[in-house]
Structures are given as C-alpha cells and as structure tokens.
Amino acid sequence: MGESVHTVSTTPMVRQSGCPFDPPAELLDARRHGPISRYTHPGPGGKPGWLITGYDMVRSVLADPRFSARKELMNVVDFEIPPAPPGEFLLMDDPQHRRYRKPLMGKFTVRRMRLLTERVEQITADCLDAMGKTGPPADLVTAFAKPIPAIVICELLGVPYEDRGSFQEQIDSFMNGETSEEELIAAYTAVQNYLAELVVAKRANPTDDVLSDLTDSDLTDEELKGIALILLSAGFDTTANMLGLGTFALLQHPAQLAALRADPALAERAVEELLRYLSVAKQFWRTALEDVELGGQTIKAGTTVVLSYNTANRDPERFTDPQALDLQRQEGGHLAFGHGVHQCLGQQLARVEMRVAFSALLNRFPTLRLAVPAEEVSLRPEAADIYGVKSLPVTWDV
Template identity: 60%
Template sequence: MSYDPKSPGNPADEPPTLPTDRRAGCPFDPPAELTALSDEPVRRMRYADGHLGHLVTGHSAARAVLADPRFSSRYELLHTPLPIEGLSGQLPPAPAGDITGLDAPDHTRYRRLLTGKFTVRRMRQLTERVEQFTTECLDAMEAAGPTADLVEAFAQPVPTLMICELLGVPYEGRERFQSQVATIFDQTADAAAKGEAYTALLQYLGELVLAKRAEPTDDLLSDLTASDLTDEELAGIGGLLLAAGLDTTANMLGLGTFALLSNPDQLDALRADPGLAGQTVEELLRYLSVADPLMRSALEDVEVEGRLIRAGETVTVSVQAANRDPHKFPDPDRLDINRKATGHLAFGHGIHQCLGQQLARVEMTVAFPALLARFPTLRLAVPPQEVPLRDRANIYGVISLPVTWDKE
C-alpha cells in the first residue's frame, strides 16, 4: 500500500502517543515533541485504548477543528489520549448541566441562558470584589511573612472566593466549600477522596440551589432559578463553573508568578508600567496554556490541512503547541509582555470557548500588579528546579510556590 498524505496515515509507521514529558529545567515549555511538530499540524496518534486518531498542533488547524460543527464534544464519542484513573472503557455522557460535553441544540440551550448572566454590570461588581479579596489575601500574606506558599496564600483563595461570590455561597458555607474544593484539586489526594469530596460538593450545591429558589439573592445561581432548568441541572452548572473557573485561574496565578519571577526583565517591565497588566495576562495565557488538551470526535469525514479525518475518529487539539506555533507567534518560546498575543487559544475557540474568560481576565489583571506592588522584592524561596509541578494533572501548574521578600 502506498502512502497517501490525505489518508489517515502511513500504515508502515507506528503512530506516537501523546507526548507528556517536559524537558528538565523548562517548566514553562510544552513537551519538545509537541512543538517540534509545527510543520506537521495534523498527524496520526494512538490513544490509551488503542484507538487510532489524530493530534493537532498547528494554530490554524486547531482553530479549524474547534470551530467546525462536524466535530463533536460529546464525552461518550471520545477516546482519551491518556489513561484515566478509575475509568475503563468508554467515557460516560456529560452529567446534567455540563455544557462542555454537549453539542447543539442541547449546548445552545444552556449556553444562551448562561451567556446572558455574565453581564457588564455583574463583571463590574465582581471587579470590585476581586480587588477586595486580593487586598485581603495580600494583607494576610504580609502579616504572616516574610515567606509564604503563594499557592496556598494567594493563587488558590482569590479565585475560590470569586467563585463563591459568583454562585452566591453564603459566608457560613465558604469554609465547607473551600475544604471540598481543596480536596478535589489536590494532586496528592487519591481518587476515592476526590470522589467523596466531589459528591459532597454537588450535594452542597444542590442544597444551595434549593435555598436560592426559596430566597433569591443577587448572584448567578439565583438568576438561573428563574429559568426552566431543573435543580439537578443548576447544581451541575455550579459544579461546571467551579471546575472550569477555579483550578485554571489558580494555576495561572501560581505558574504565572513563577514565570514572571523567572523572567526578571518582564517582571521589571510590568512593575514599571502596571498598565501592561492586561497585555501581560494575554501573553501569560498564550505562553503557559495550562488547560490542555481539548478533544473532539469527527461526526463525518472531514479534511483539515490536507489530512483526512474519518467519521468516528478522535482528534486531540494541543493548545500548548498551537499557542507556540511559530507560524502564528514569532519567537513563540519567549515570554514577551509587549507581544500582542491576539488569537491565542488558551480559552478554546468556537461555541465551547470559555464562558468565564472575562472574569478570569479580571482576576489576573487585578492580582498580578497588586502582588508585585505589595512585595517589590518578591522572589523564589527555593531554587527554580525545586518548585513542584503539577505535571500529571489535567490543569498544569505548580503544586506550591515558596516565595519570600524583604520586610521593610
């Protein structure tokens, strides 16, 4: 059989699996095997269960797949590139309220309801709360200093408190909420503990939904109780917003600070001009791409960049590689806060693009300059190679970030 570049691949070659190993001393760079594929934007890949699908690493190919309705997001149609602990066989369908695992028209119904809740007024209100929570966390960090684990003291609590604010979690319930969240996202916790915490969290969100139905307040869950969504769907949406908006932002704050501290010229530039905060956030989103990869399944035969993807085949889109594609971003492996990182895919693309992206931007745009202004001498408290990384988690980042500063 001769090789056809438009066929599923060369049968004489064994397709690779998803590269996951980062080079030692390069905590911010994707696996070298991924970025080396920029001239082959779509290629064959073998999945954890033996399925032969595709890996997309090129920026334009990634946008094409993520925007094409001929590719499905339904979990039960997908094959996973890596084994999932506790799962054997096919992925289950998306639970109630989880719009990330749905296609139109089911996805459209949820999305339309949710999009209208992220209003300019609510974002303005939440900006004031981000500033307040950021200040409170920095106050506590300074009082306990001059050393801290930035993840525990700052990166984790700021977005956790913001999710509480968005969902309307009352103050008396926040300690319980935060404890369950910490277990779910604890990389050292076993699957059973995480499962128990997630079940308890959904139970709590169910109780919260009932409380909002009985006595609405000014928050997203209360707004949604006026819709035709069931209690189960509302609790599921709460869980989705938690999963999508907390761990990602927390790791962007932790890993982003690590990246800035490791690039003193960029750190100094941001300190000198806090007005670069918004641009810095976009470049960090591109440079770090903590939420990776994204998966889709072809509903029919589709050709992408000259490669035929057959119906039923799973496509893994590497956001990390796409955001380091030199055809889109010149000198992509350099952190440059003066770069116009327009068009990065850190929030995805197409109908599943992150709903809460504006809130995430607000949190980071407030948090990074505030942290650097409060602690002008902030630096790592350990050698960079001793910073523990979440290199086997769904969301990449740091497990902890020991920092120190000079007391005045």
C-alpha cells in the same frame, strides 16, 4: 491516500527538567513535523486517534460543527463513556449546549465583569494584607492564587462564606491529577451533594447571585447542579493555576517582570501573553461526526482528536519567537480560552482577576522572589486537567 504523517509516542509525556513553562518535548517535536500527527490515546485499551498541534488547524476544528464535544462520543478507550450529566454543558453540542449556556451569557459580559473590579481589588488586598501580616516566607498558592478566584466565584454563585474553605479543598482534590480514585469519587460526590443542597436552598430563599437568578428559569435542580459544578470548577481551578504559574514565570523572567513593574498600563497585555505562554488548560477533545479531511489526512467518522492548546499557542507560523515570554507582544488571538461556541464563558472574569491580582502583588511586594531554587518548585503532573504549581514558596524584604 494521505501523505506520510508523524506518529507521536503514547508514553506518558512530561515536561523537560528546567523547562516548567514549556510543553512536553514530544508535543513540540510533533508540531515541528506538521500540524497533525497520528496518536494512540493513553490508558488501557487506548484507541487510535489524531493529535493536532498547529494553531490554524486547532482553531478550525473548534469552529467546525462536523466535530463534536459530546462526552459519550469520545472514542478514546475500549469501553463506553456515559453522557455528561445534566447541566455540564462543556461536554455537549447544540442545542443542549446552547440551552444551558444562553441563560449565563448575560451574567459574564465584559461590562458586568468590569463592574466587579472593585470587589476583586478588595479581595486581593485582603489576601495580600494577610500575607504581609504573617510575614515571609509564604506559599503563594495557598495565600494568594487559590483564595482570590475561590472567593470571587463562590460570591458570584452564592456559596455561603463559611462553606468556602472545605468547598475549595474538595474541588481541588478532584482536579489536581494526583488524587486516588477512591478519594476522587469521594470528593466529587461530596461536591455534588453540597451543590444539590445549595440549589434547593436558593430556590427557597433566593439571594443576589447567579445561582439564585437561574432558579427563576425552566432549569431543573439536577441541571442547575451541573451548571454550578462547571462554573465553580472552571472559575476556580484555571484562574488559581494561572496566578500561581504566572507569578513563577514572571519571577523567572526578571526583564519582563521589571517591564511590568515600570509600566502598570502593561498589565492587560501581560495577562494575554501569560495566557498564551502558559496555556494551563492544555488540551481538549473533539470527535468527528463524519469523515473530515485535515492537512491531507482523512479523520474517519467516530475518531477522536486531541487539540493541543499549548503547542497551538507556541506555533511559529502564528507567533513570532513563540517560545519567548514577551509582555510587549503585539500579536493577539491566543487559544487559551478556546474558540467557537464553546469558548470560555468566564474569560472576562478571569482577565479581571489576573490583571488586578498580578498588579497588586507586584506593587505590594516589590522585592518578591522565590524562597527556594526554581528546580525545587513543586509542579502539577501532566495528568492534571489544568497545569500549574502545587506550591510556590516566596519571600520578600521587610
């Protein structure tokens, strides 16, 4: 028998008023009781499972082949979940996962992403120019946080320029956590149809982009469509929310903002600390393929565990003063990009975009500040897969 273990309430978790950057209090409380808690998955017919909030345990599960990422094995509700569509490799195990990921690995290396830096700098400068011409105030989300990663990932994949605006809106509508089921299905279907047409176009007339490169492989059109959807949604939404929420966090921590302004060389470390502190990709799921002992508890085969990245990245056993935003922090090793075979493929691209964008923004607008009280900044709901701000009204001296 396992020892007594904390149980987490299944009521909807929300962030505490005045603490937009901290995980919900229930999660932080669970971590204080230990790295693993009993948990009932939310929603109608939610199944019993486990919530893992400790850094070492989250990291070990992500590297443990006894836990599966397969969508159809997620035992969270009382009805069957279908397998992930072809190409959507985040929700698959090896060898299927490896088959889809391997052709992409050479496209997102550190060296190749650094070669992209000049283009990211130009895209960022164009967005800041437009912001400056329009003048204050501005919504930093629509003027800066969304267009930079949207343009970069669309160029990488070969989405035609004229299609990017509507494409960005469709992606955003099925990831913002607030779209009605009807609107979500419509947006998802529109994106799927668009990508299907794009794959056919790339096969007929390849251009200099990742999707065209992949047409010269044994991957089917359906598989290419799924891969493109994963890259576009992950490459856009996570970075956009890091740029928006990250700027909000910097503006709310003036000493840290001043340190970054004073020392541009701090940018790389600042990006890592913001990734740890904010953890916009809050959690992932894994299902035990066999009975597994964790923290004195037996996770039964077929049970799905929730891996809480945002509490793991605030674990006091791993990070000194973890609730503080400290751009000088020496400790690395955060889990914002995951760990193990599913670790984020585009992490180097995201780092380049954030390093360039934050530095350029602060350099271009040295008096940048919120245009509304902090408590009036509109936040994404916890139901959204990726956390962030819906809008960020800012102003500056002209």
